[in-house]
Amino acid sequence: MTELVVISGKGGTGKTTLVGSFAALAEGAVVVDCDVDAANLHILLGGEVVEKRPYRGSEAAAIDRGKCVACGACAEACRFDAIRAEGDLYYVDPLSCEGCGACAHVCPAGAIRMEERQSGWIYVSRTPYGTLVHGELLPGEENSGKLVTRVKMRARGVARTEGASLLLIDGSPGIGCPVIASLSGAHAALIVAEPSRSALHDLLRVAGVARHFGSRLFLALNKADLSPRLAEEIRETAAREGITYLGEIPYDEGVTAAQLAGAPVVVHSDGPAAAAIQGIWGKLRGELAR
Amino acid sequence: MASPPAITAGIVDVNRVTPRPSRVTGGVRIAVASGKGGTGKTTVAVSLALSLSRYEGVQFLDCDVEEPNAHIFLSPAIEGSRPVEIPVPEIDLDRCTRCGACAKACRFGALAVIGDRVLFHPELCHGCGLCAMVCPVGAISEVPREIGRLEWGRAGPIRFGRGILAVGEPMATPIIRQLKREMSPDHLVILDAPPGTGCPVIETLKGVDFVLLVTEPTPFGLHDLRLALSVARELGIPAGAVINRYGIGDDSVERFLREEGIPVLLRIPMDRRIAAAYAEGIPLVSAFPEWEGRFRALYQGIASLAGAGR
Numbered sequence: 246m247t248e249l250v251v252i253s254g255k256g257g258t259g260k261t262t263l264v265g266s267f268a269a270l271a272e273g274a275v276v277v278d279c280d281v282d283a284a285n286l287h288i289l290l291g292g293e294v295v296e297k298r299p300y301r302g303s304e305a306a307a308i309d310r311g312k313c314v315a316c317g318a319c320a321e322a323c324r325f326d327a328i329r330a331e332g333d334l335y336y337v338d339p340l341s342c343e344g345c346g347a348c349a350h351v352c353p354a355g356a357i358r359m360e361e362r363q364s365g366w367i368y369v370s371r372t373p374y375g376t377l378v379h380g381e382l383l384p385g386e387e388n389s390g391k392l393v394t395r396v397k398m399r400a401r402g403v404a405r406t407e408g409a410s411l412l413l414i415d416g417s418p419g420i421g422c423p424v425i426a427s428l429s430g431a432h433a434a435l436i437v438a439e440p441s442r443s444a445l446h447d448l449l450r451v452a453g454v455a456r457h458f459g460s461r462l463f464l465a466l467n468k469a470d471l472s473p474r475l476a477e478e479i480r481e482t483a484a485r486e487g488i489t490y491l492g493e494i495p496y497d498e499g500v501t502a503a504q505l506a507g508a509p510v511v512v513h514s515d516g517p518a519a520a521a522i523q524g525i526w527g528k529l530r531g532e533l534a535r
Numbered sequence: 536m537a538s539p540p541a542i543t544a545g546i547v548d549v550n551r552v553t554p555r556p557s558r559v560t561g562g563v564r565i566a567v568a569s570g571k572g573g574t575g576k577t578t579v580a581v582s583l584a585l586s587l588s589r590y591e592g593v594q595f596l597d598c599d600v601e602e603p604n605a606h607i608f609l610s611p612a613i614e615g616s617r618p619v620e621i622p623v624p625e626i627d628l629d630r631c632t633r634c635g636a637c638a639k640a641c642r643f644g645a646l647a648v649i650g651d652r653v654l655f656h657p658e659l660c661h662g663c664g665l666c667a668m669v670c671p672v673g674a675i676s677e678v679p680r681e682i683g684r685l686e687w688g689r690a691g692p693i694r695f696g697r698g699i700l701a702v703g704e705p706m707a708t709p710i711i712r713q714l715k716r717e718m719s720p721d722h723l724v725i726l727d728a729p730p731g732t733g734c735p736v737i738e739t740l741k742g743v744d745f746v747l748l749v750t751e752p753t754p755f756g757l758h759d760l761r762l763a764l765s766v767a768r769e770l771g772i773p774a775g776a777v778i779n780r781y782g783i784g785d786d787s788v789e790r791f792l793r794e795e796g797i798p799v800l801l802r803i804p805m806d807r808r809i810a811a812a813y814a815e816g817i818p819l820v821s822a823f824p825e826w827e828g829r830f831r832a833l834y835q836g837i838a839s840l841a842g843a844g845r
Contacts, residue, residue, distance in 0.1 A: 421707045501784055
């Protein structure tokens with residue numbers, strides 16, 4: 246089974262637009278949305294949730310007021326400023342608590358216990374374009390990388406059951422823990438860039454991360470006609486970096502129209518963006534088969 | 536399909552605390568955030584800073600440490616930098632008895648004892664120090680490990696700072712935490728937040744006076760705006776919205792904001808000339824100076840809303 250991850254570094258360059266269309270073109274791939282902070286692929290693919298499981302990814306400290314002796318040892322041990330005192334009353338700020346347990350260890354009164362907390366959900370949906378597995382991190386929760394790992398584990402399980410040959414993964418922006426978790430185990434990474442200085446800067450950083458995992462690197466340029474000069478600069482950079490260039494997608498209002506209709510652009514439109522995405526998919530499929 | 540998630544913190548109410556510290560003096564602290572990536576956070580944050588810098592002392596902090604971009608638009612002269620380090624365990628193998636207490640205590644799976652070997656995975660370590668506390672023979676000391684850098688300097692009259700996560704490192708939050716310690720008490724501070732709703736966003740938003748949510752009028756924009764707004768509400772921070780690429784999509788973002796009582800403080804139209812200036816790294820207000828007044832009006836809106844929340 247081949248694992249393909251679509252990433253970008255910079256957000257909003259069109260990852261989900263491409264993955265949604267690839268899902269429609271690939272037929273029988275298991276599709277995974279690893280942008281657990283802000284998952285959007287289900288908006289394009291639609292379908293019906295057939296499984297929803299809670300994700301319990303971390304713990305948080307809880308202080309038992311009855312036992313607390315207000316000595317302050319916990320606040321002193323905490324490196325994340327998660328324990329605050331108002332007079333003799335000690336509080337845990339759950340948004341700052343990383344769940345390390347240092348406070349519980351140092352508490353002389355045994356007043357702190359670590360409680361498991363639910364940080365999100367993992368969904369499996371049947372869509373017209375194949376099975377979709379996606380995660381949803383509750384706002385403000387930690388450990389999105391761990392949730393990404395769980396989402397991928399579930400998706401690999403589904404793919405084995407279905408005998409799917411392709412795991413098509415929508416990554417998240419950035420280069421930090423969720424992106425690293427998305428890339429782990431990936432055979433190939435497709436970077437979606439747009440012609441801007443920001444996107445060029447970001448694609449070099451995310452390519453650096455993808456190289457750590459030995460993934461084959463591909464590039465597609467979205468909205469390439471917005472700045473032909475920068476598009477050229479990005480293509481040159483990609484060639485220098487050993488990234489295989491697959492093609493460009495012109496700016497096309499049909500992409501937003503498809504989003505409004507809740508459908509992949511290759512299904513909803515036969516405009517220039519749809520045609521370009523089909524061309525890119527054809528090349529990518531050929532490369533992956535090699 | 537998925538309804539917006541309810542906020543559930545698995546912790547009893549008595550332990551809850553409102554994390555907003557009260558500050559009576561100093562400039563307003565504004566975080567520019569979005570949920571969805573690529574909606575125009577940096578465009579808005581940079582233009583807001585440039586439009587105000589002639590009238591007020593402005594500090595700009597790029598908190599998108601995974602992919603910082605504001606320097607491309609502000610071209611700051613960097614005056615200094617320093618590494619961001621977290622403390623990680625160093626194990627004295629002569630003293631270590633391989634008892635495994637450290638590995639058992641570590642909740643992040645960063646330590647393992649296998650036979651005679653002690654394995655440490657630095658990228659999993661949060662630097663909490665618990666392993667050193669539990670070691671019965673004092674074999675663990677803590678040493679700094681670099682995970683990124685802070686840089687600071689000036690972009691004209693603007694005080695500039697940014698954090699940079701080293702490529703291959705997973706943890707952005709410690710860098711944002713340290714960058715925010717550089718917040719000037721007597722400047723208007725603009726923080727360019729990372730996309731998303733996870734821990735790096737929370738770290739950026741903690742303790743700010745106002746969050747400016749930049750969105751676009753599309754289904755993806757709406758979905759992620761909803762999530763970003765719930766984060767702002769969880770933190771108890773007043774919020775306003777900027778709609779970018781106004782004119783594409785539909786009016787569902789406007790309707791949502793109206794229903795939620797979130798004012799739209801600025802609309803930036805979809806315009807290829809604006810996109811072209813962005814592509815070249817030219818700030819919106821530099822390419823189109825007529826926008827300066829609109830960004831100053833945006834700030835007036837923020838100041839009145841943030842004042843009401845303070």
